[in-house]
Amino acid sequence: MSRSSNKGPYIDQRLLKRVAGLKPGEKANIKTWSRDAEISPEMVGFTFGVHNGKEFVPVFVTEEMVGHRLGEFALTKKFVRHGGKIQKELEAKVKAAEGSAQK
Numbered sequence: 001m002s003r004s005s006n007k008g009p010y011i012d013q014r015l016l017k018r019v020a021g022l023k024p025g026e027k028a029n030i031k032t033w034s035r036d037a038e039i040s041p042e043m044v045g046f047t048f049g050v051h052n053g054k055e056f057v058p059v060f061v062t063e064e065m066v067g068h069r070l071g072e073f074a075l076t077k078k079f080v081r082h083g084g085k086i087q088k089e090l091e092a093k094v095k096a097a098e099g100s101a102q103k
Helices: 013-020 085-102
Strands: 029-032 047-051 056-060
Touching: 013 029, 029 056
Parallel strands: 029 047
Antiparallel strands: 047 056
């Protein structure tokens, strides 16, 4: 859902203070729970640890990310895989083929 244009973008002020205190080349990981904060041009070049509900996912901000939200780059659900018994059989065949090809 987009924010109203007359309100302007939501940027967490605490994040901007932390970014202002660092130099762009530093390897500091700025931890944040603010997934809904929009990425501003001042944040480019920094690494943010965005919380996904379980852990902090490192997100390196580039110029193409400006205008997006931090939470878009830290997924909250982990994709395991599709398939069941048939999928396991196919994977076993592929592993066997790779094993024989390496020998």
